[in-house]
Amino acid sequence: MKFCYNDPWLANDKFAHLGMWFAFTCLLLRVGLPDFWSALIGMAWGLVWEVMDGYTLFVWNDPAGFSWRDLIADYIGIAGAILIWTP
16 A cells, blocks of 8 residues: 655645535435444545555546545544534
């Protein structure tokens, strides 16, 4: 697996990761999944997505590799959706 060590914290892709997983988690919450399952599914799928980035399994993906910072941005988006959605 290829790792990306020079991934900047403030980059366009971080906002894309955050927004994508925020929207995905909101969709899961909207269809009626409880908070726990929405967060768990989002976190698991975010991890799978980053592992696939590490193996460059996407043809549209740049060969940057697995990034912990991208994964953290995914999880921040998920947490934001849970915090905003729940009363």
